[in-house]
Amino acid sequence: MNPVLAMRLKKDFPALFRPGISCDILDGWEPILRRLCVDLQHEKDLAFTQVKEKYGGLRVYTTWSTKQLEKRLEAAEAESFETCETCGKDGQMRTTRANSGDGWMFVACQGCFDLAVAKGSAEPESEDSDS
Ligand SMILES: [Zn+2]
Incomplete structure (x- = not known):
């Protein structure tokens, strides 16, 4: 913090x-x-x-x-669990490795998650996931 x-x-x-x-x-x-x-x-x-x-x-x-x-x-x-740990906006539980399932979990809003993906610290979620 x-x-x-x-x-x-x-x-x-x-x-x-x-x-x-x-x-x-x-x-x-x-x-x-x-x-x-x-x-x-x-x-x-x-x-x-x-x-x-x-x-x-x-x-x-x-x-x-x-x-x-x-x-x-x-x-x-x-x-x-519903609050982005980074910025405090509404978030949801994500994983750093959405496709293989062995990453670690974190709560992020869409913006912070996209940023994590852009920085390579998380994998993008696959298109066909129904979350
Ligand atoms: Zn955020």
Whole structure:
């Protein structure tokens, strides 16, 4: 994540971001993470242990959890599946290797996906796919 954005999050939610924790996601998910922070900031003794992208989605690990808390983390994760990680526009799950199926997954809008294809970091989706 852009270091300025990450610094702001850490400054606004110092209880959640203990020293040394990094935000290993791209800027497009910052609003999702920020909303999650607003939601969780008053939970007692709660802090993030990891913020990262896993299997294409936003994953947040916390110092403790309950079923109820887990639901809120899952809601943020579900939102990330439909939000371009790069720019924050509506996105969908893609894979870097659409045709062979062994690439890694990421969420991108059409524009960011086209850019990834243009840069050679993702394969174009085949014409006959019915997605
Ligand atoms: Zn995008």
